[in-house]
Amino acid sequence: MSNASPQPVRVLTVHGLKVEVTWKSVKRLSLTVTSSSRIRVSCPSRTREGEVIAFVTSREGWIQAALERQSSRSADTRSLLANGDTQRIWGVSTPLVLEPGTSTRARLAGNTLVIYVTSSTYGNDETAVQARRAALRALLAEELRSALPDVVEKCEAVVGRHASLWRVRYMTSRWGSCNTRTGAITINSALATESPRCLEGVVTHELCHLWDRRHDARFHSLMDDFFPDWREARAELRANPPLLR
Ligand SMILES: [Zn+2]
Missing domain, CATH: 3.30.2010.10 (Metalloproteases ("zincins"), catalytic domain)
Structure with a gap:
């Protein structure tokens, strides 16, 4: 049972993943991993937390793959080819x-x-x-x-x-x-x-x-x-x- 009505933005931890959830006037749940490796979910305003958690859980494989891609990309940007490298x-x-x-x-x-x-x-x-x-x-x-x-x-x-x-x-x-x-x-x-x-x-x-x-x-x-x-x-x-x- 939810202890409060959904707030517009909340951070949920799902199996160790920090997920920024935004409730807004959209039709369906959607998920993105940003270039700074933040996991964001936007969902219709009446969505319950349990549904969000189930949604994230069902896409855990995809999230892990996206995070791995981001971390290899940020390893990449360390090679700046700067003077003295x-x-x-x-x-x-x-x-x-x-x-x-x-x-x-x-x-x-x-x-x-x-x-x-x-x-x-x-x-x-x-x-x-x-x-x-x-x-x-x-x-x-x-x-x-x-x-x-x-x-x-x-x-x-x-x-x-x-x-x-x-x-x-x-x-x-x-x-x-x-x-x-x-x-x-x-x-x-x-x-x-x-x-x-x-x-x-x-x-x-x-x-x-x-x-x-x-x-x-x-x-x-x-x-x-x-x-x-x-x-x-x-x-x-x-x-x-x-x-x-
Ligand atoms: Zn070969």
């Missing part, structure tokens, strides 16, 4: 300096990553950080494109298959992909943040899909033959997400 390039922690320039672009100068910035891309506001990340992504793509031909030549000889086409693209969800119908292989340019053996591992992995499209026992025994180090390379990739979105 470090950035992994080919698996090596590389100091970053920002220098004034006429456009925003990145280059490697010896063991230093230089990002040239303009007055509008120097600060830590979202637009400036995004511009610096775009510059870094362009550099990584350049690095990957220049490293790829030698790696491909070596891995194709080992695996005994050839891709019909090699593409380099920045991807947020996978390191590589293979179209087994056309034989085209796409490699994530963010691999230029990881040590060179990771690129070799991914190239070998995608080439092995030209023998076996699934990740079954046969596939893994091909990987064992052609790239015995594949478990270590995979562990390295899992430990170091590129964080460049």
Whole structure:
């Protein structure tokens, strides 16, 4: 039994989740997770607390997934690419300096990553950080494109298959992909943040899909033959997400 008539806004705790509930003139219950990870429910003015709790409970899986997405996004924003930060390039922690320039672009100068910035891309506001990340992504793509031909030549000889086409693209969800119908292989340019053996591992992995499209026992025994180090390379990739979105 409810001990008071519903107030316009109240915070309820449902299975450890803090939920901000607003009663207003809407037709149905709705739920959002904000960019600052707050859970908000709005509901028709006569809705009882028990109904709100049942509603939130029925969507707990969705809420958890949304919160996880938010926390990986906020981990992402910690990589501001500010002066004095470090950035992994080919698996090596590389100091970053920002220098004034006429456009925003990145280059490697010896063991230093230089990002040239303009007055509008120097600060830590979202637009400036995004511009610096775009510059870094362009550099990584350049690095990957220049490293790829030698790696491909070596891995194709080992695996005994050839891709019909090699593409380099920045991807947020996978390191590589293979179209087994056309034989085209796409490699994530963010691999230029990881040590060179990771690129070799991914190239070998995608080439092995030209023998076996699934990740079954046969596939893994091909990987064992052609790239015995594949478990270590995979562990390295899992430990170091590129964080460049
Ligand atoms: Zn695969």
